[in-house]
Amino acid sequence: MVLSKSRKNYLSDLAEQVAEEYCPKNLVVPRLISDDQSITYSFGDYKDAFDGLIEHDSGEFHIYINLDKAKNEYSPRARFTFAHELGHYYIDEHRNALKSGRTPSHPSHNFKSKNPVELEADYFAASLLMPKSRVKSDCFKRKFGMEVIEELRMKYQVSTTATLLRFADIGNHPIMVVCSRAGKIEWGICSDDFPFKLIKGIKSERKVPLYSIANEYWQSKREYNEVSEVTAGDWFENVWNEDYDRKFYEKCIYSEKFGYGFILSVIWED
Ligand SMILES: [Zn+2]
Structure with missing residues (x-):
């Protein structure tokens, strides 16, 4: 729904x-x-x-x-x-x-x-x-990066999750946000104009895609503080051959708050 x-x-x-x-x-x-x-x-x-x-x-x-x-x-x-x-x-x-x-x-x-x-x-x-109008004017002509999310989060005193969901909805750059827990995808949402809609594996076992940055944590507890490069083929289903190596960025936000651990993967293209 x-x-x-x-x-x-x-x-x-x-x-x-x-x-x-x-x-x-x-x-x-x-x-x-x-x-x-x-x-x-x-x-x-x-x-x-x-x-x-x-x-x-x-x-x-x-x-x-x-x-x-x-x-x-x-x-x-x-x-x-x-x-x-x-x-x-x-x-x-x-x-x-x-x-x-x-x-x-x-x-x-x-x-x-x-x-x-x-x-x-x-x-x-x-x-x-x-x-909406405040967020839109904050984002106006800004190039997307995690610092934009951080600024919005601080300014509006909301959680990272709430900020990301709001940005995906009304922000000025298409992003996808995927929440995973214990190696499984809990949910994923993306901006209307995000180029790929279907996350790999979400219709079957819901396992986090093998070559995603999030999966490195779930497999070997390896955390990345920096933004990492991934490809369309790493993350999405129904990718044409010529798009397979299309470059995307993934930034993982690792949360252990409130006693349950989850990762938010933020995915975007330049
Ligand atoms: Zn209620």
């Missing part, structure tokens, strides 16, 4: 209006929005139950943010969770469903769900914390 282009545009515009209303100049701070809308919230240690939750009772909304998974309320993860729950409040269909009691308050898990309601709230959250 993927959100349609028109739905994404709608959510992005909706979130941007909220960002412009409350935080037009500086960092978007979810609690400022919540305070103005009289939505109460609590940060607590809710173990593994959820990242966040929004509840409705007689016209009042309350948001719970799990700090057990995020270091503090200013962490990228807590900010994203808060923004996600605000999505359930600002998206008409979600709010109406909560008010009518048709949907139980559903626990949310960042980036973990394929449920369209959760995908919509995630998309709203990314758009609220990284408003």
Whole structure:
């Protein structure tokens, strides 16, 4: 299940209006929005139950943010969770469903769900914390490199994953991002104009491609801090012979955070 282009545009515009209303100049701070809308919230240690939750009772909304998974309320993860729950409040269909009691308050898990309601709230959250027109003007005429991602991540106080997904969606250079864990591909996403769509092996065993930089880690724990060269043939399926050696770059981001290790491979062409 993927959100349609028109739905994404709608959510992005909706979130941007909220960002412009409350935080037009500086960092978007979810609690400022919540305070103005009289939505109460609590940060607590809710173990593994959820990242966040929004509840409705007689016209009042309350948001719970799990700090057990995020270091503090200013962490990228807590900010994203808060923004996600605000999505359930600002998206008409979600709010109406909560008010009518048709949907139980559903626990949310960042980036973990394929449920369209959760995908919509995630998309709203990314758009609220990284408003489209701001990101577009930050990227304007910039040549792509990992330093662009790093700058965006710092400026918007979001996770690397959230930054990369947003950049793939609205950035100024086509990229692919592949998440792998224990040698298997968990997910891969790419910009609309990325030249190859199909990752090698993703339709079968989902093993990380043999000659990828990520696989060097999964096979022999070898880490590369620098950007490495790979070819289209190394990473993608359905590559014509003349494109097989087409040069791409791969930068691996190694994460051991929150107790589960994964690698994000960022792949792009000059
Ligand atoms: Zn949710």
